[in-house]
Amino acid sequence: MSVVRLRCAIYTRKSSEEGLEQNFNSLHAQREACEAYVLSQAGEGWNAVKTAYDDGGYSGGSMDRPGLQQLMADIQRGLVDVVVVYKVDRLTRSLADFAKIVELFDAKGVSFVSVTQAFNTTSSMGRLTLNVLLSFAQFEREVTGERIRDKVAASKAKGLRMGGQPPLGYDIVDGRLAVNKVEAARVQRIFQRYLELGTLLDLVREGVEAKRWVNKSGRMVGGGMMGRGALHYLLTNPAYRGITRHHEKRYEDTHPAIIDAGLWDAVQTRLAATNASQPKTEKRGEASKLEGLIFDDRDNLMVPVHTKRVARRYRYYVSRPVLTGQGRAGSLHRIPAGVLEQFLAERIGPMLAPAWRPAEDLLDRIVAALRSATLSEDQIAVRLVADALSPAATSASAVPIDDDGCATLRIAFFMRRRGAIVLQAPGAAAAPADRIDRALVRAIALARVWAVELESGQVDSIKSLARREGLCNHYATRLLPLAYLAPDLIDEILEGRQPRNLTLSALTAEPLPLDWGRQRERFRELAAS
Amino acid sequence: MSAGDHLAGLDALSLAELRAAWTERLGGELPKLRTRELMALALAHRLQIRVHGDLPGSSKRRMAELARRFREDRGYTPTPGPNLRPGTTLIKEWRGVRHEVWVLEEGFSYMGQRFGSLSEVAQHITGTKWNGRVFFGLKERRR
Numbered sequence: 001m002s003v004v005r006l007r008c009a010i011y012t013r014k015s016s017e018e019g020l021e022q023n024f025n026s027l028h029a030q031r032e033a034c035e036a037y038v039l040s041q042a043g044e045g046w047n048a049v050k051t052a053y054d055d056g057g058y059s060g061g062s063m064d065r066p067g068l069q070q071l072m073a074d075i076q077r078g079l080v081d082v083v084v085v086y087k088v089d090r091l092t093r094s095l096a097d098f099a100k101i102v103e104l105f106d107a108k109g110v111s112f113v114s115v116t117q118a119f120n121t122t123s124s125m126g127r128l129t130l131n132v133l134l135s136f137a138q139f140e141r142e143v144t145g146e147r148i149r150d151k152v153a154a155s156k157a158k159g160l161r162m163g164g165q166p167p168l169g170y171d172i173v174d175g176r177l178a179v180n181k182v183e184a185a186r187v188q189r190i191f192q193r194y195l196e197l198g199t200l201l202d203l204v205r206e207g208v209e210a211k212r213w214v215n216k217s218g219r220m221v222g223g224g225m226m227g228r229g230a231l232h233y234l235l236t237n238p239a240y241r242g243i244t245r246h247h248e249k250r251y252e253d254t255h256p257a258i259i260d261a262g263l264w265d266a267v268q269t270r271l272a273a274t275n276a277s278q279p280k281t282e283k284r285g286e287a288s289k290l291e292g293l294i295f296d297d298r299d300n301l302m303v304p305v306h307t308k309r310v311a312r313r314y315r316y317y318v319s320r321p322v323l324t325g326q327g328r329a330g331s332l333h334r335i336p337a338g339v340l341e342q343f344l345a346e347r348i349g350p351m352l353a354p355a356w357r358p359a360e361d362l363l364d365r366i367v368a369a370l371r372s373a374t375l376s377e378d379q380i381a382v383r384l385v386a387d388a389l390s391p392a393a394t395s396a397s398a399v400p401i402d403d404d405g406c407a408t409l410r411i412a413f414f415m416r417r418r419g420a421i422v423l424q425a426p427g428a429a430a431a432p433a434d435r436i437d438r439a440l441v442r443a444i445a446l447a448r449v450w451a452v453e454l455e456s457g458q459v460d461s462i463k464s465l466a467r468r469e470g471l472c473n474h475y476a477t478r479l480l481p482l483a484y485l486a487p488d489l490i491d492e493i494l495e496g497r498q499p500r501n502l503t504l505s506a507l508t509a510e511p512l513p514l515d516w517g518r519q520r521e522r523f524r525e526l527a528a529s
Numbered sequence: 530m531s532a533g534d535h536l537a538g539l540d541a542l543s544l545a546e547l548r549a550a551w552t553e554r555l556g557g558e559l560p561k562l563r564t565r566e567l568m569a570l571a572l573a574h575r576l577q578i579r580v581h582g583d584l585p586g587s588s589k590r591r592m593a594e595l596a597r598r599f600r601e602d603r604g605y606t607p608t609p610g611p612n613l614r615p616g617t618t619l620i621k622e623w624r625g626v627r628h629e630v631w632v633l634e635e636g637f638s639y640m641g642q643r644f645g646s647l648s649e650v651a652q653h654i655t656g657t658k659w660n661g662r663v664f665f666g667l668k669e670r671r672r
Contacts, residue, residue, distance in 0.1 A: 462563075
């Protein structure tokens with residue numbers, strides 16, 4: 001009689017990762033027992049497959065385990081006839097999951113053997129046994145969970161800490177929060193300082209150091225600078241009023257408070273007043289479609305924000321550093337969204353090829369063509385997919401197209417305060433920004449301030465002035481005369497009309513003449529040279 | 530009297546003589562400058578301002594603003610402001626409504642009407658007196 005060859009897959013699992021690094025661990029032990037069992041059934045044609053289906057450190061509560069997934073996949077492909085496990089609960093601890101697994105086994109004609117729990121899934125009695133077994137396994141899990149939850153709730157009601165880092169201002173003594181005097185003073189300062197500054201962001205900018213703490217395993221954790229979220233959490237943490245929180249329940253006077261009721265209420269009122277409540281998504285009205293495409297001239301993303309004032313919602317694109325307090329924002333760091341969107345619609349709209357997404361709304365067509373828009377004080381640089389532009393637009397302005405198939409257009413644009421814009425006349429040559437000598441303007445502007453300080457005695461000597469500004473005496477002495485430059489010459493330099501050869505070093509190379517007329521002559525000489 | 534005569538001889542004076550000259554010719558409080566060169570420059574500058582006038586207020590304010598920005602930001606680079614050549618458009622959102630003004634050779638055009646100054650346009654839009662340059666954001670409002 002020929003014996004049918006049965007391919008046996010051995011599946012092992014262990015919940016905790018503890019001990020897995022050992023040469024011979026629980027997984028090995030399970031495997032050996034299973035292999036021995038398969039071997040004992042060799043007469044029946046049983047044969048262990050090479051693949052090891054191991055899940056080290058995975059709970060039996062979920063099906064999300066790589067070894068199990070692999071096993072299920074192989075069963076699907078018909079590579080397995082028998083699944084061998086050490087105990088049933090290795091496969092799963094959840095009755096619902098087990099039903100799913102058994103369903104797959106039945107469909108593929110796979111039988112299932114547990115080495116230490118003898119039963120046969122092909123009979124109804126065997127299935128009942130298995131279900132009872134698993135029901136109890138699940139029951140045990142649930143009861144354990146409930147027991148732990150009840151214990152946590154009872155402990156919290158008594159004000160006991162259930163592990164974890166204590167809030168800044170407290171230490172844990174005998175499982176309770178005890179005031180740490182030094183940190184408590186810091187917490188009080190943070191609350192007061194918030195009231196003085198009035199915004200979380202200013203507080204973040206000032207810098208608040210987070211609690212440093214040695215955790216259970218002896219590692220030093222924390223101590224970084226607190227962000228907005230962390231500070232908000234701190235300022236609203238009822239622990240500082242002596243309250244222990246457990247889900248919705250609050251238990252009062254479980255430990256000493258650090259913040260008195262007056263300060264606490266003032267801070268909460270302030271927080272509530274400044275919190276622009278997020279509108280419900282469906283009420284947001286127009287979406288900020290340019291999200292992710294707008295940058296300032298320091299390459300910060302400008303993100304859409306909105307704020308509400310008297311029943312009217314205002315949308316803006318704002319440089320990220322303004323919101324996070326990290327990094328530096330560019331020269332134009334906030335623009336009303338409507339202004340920007342309309343500007344692009346008017347300026348880019350006519351340049352789009354008529355065939356570019358003709359069915360969509362104009363702004364959507366622009367968004368589809370736009371790769372990025374970089375805003376600075378005096379222009380917008382728009383990067384557009386060249387295919388989206390009409391031939392007339394690309395040829396007229398002779399825009400070069402880069403390797404990515406994009407064209408960059410620069411549009412003169414002056415964003416002024418309070419929603420006003422100046423669009424320069426298209427034909428007008430842009431003001432000669434390059435003619436403005438930054439070094440020269442800077443030297444004159446600073447020299448004028450310094451001169452006032454010296455004349456009034458606010459600063460007692462050039463020496464102390466130079467020290468304050470981080471300059472050497474000699475350099476400060478050389479720049480200071482610029483404060484007494486003739487007014488018309490200052491205007492020339494301000495507007496970039498000065499002679500080309502006039503540089504800061506040329507102008508300060510020799511002592512400045514007292515006479516404005518002579519100063520003008522100096523300008524003319526430099527222009528001629 | 531030319532400016533040159535006015536300043537003649539200042540170059541040769543000592544610090545003490547310059548102080549005396551300041552008190553004599555300008556009066557008022559003596560600047561607390563302690564170098565001869567700066568004192569001479571300051572005195573000459575004041576005397577010439579008397580005769581020829583000082584930097585216009587707008588330039589003075591621009592200088593002060595620039596100094597503030599240079600100190601705040603080491604990398605600050607000034608850019609020229611917009612210049613209102615004919616053909617330039619001014620756009621202002623006011624109370625949720627967008628208003629567009631064209632700069633003409635002479636005056637301004639708003640909704641097909643001609644105006645002599647931005648202030649007139651601003652008054653037409655808002656119904657109140659406004660400094661036109663402030664309303665259109667060309668100038669910062671003084672606080």
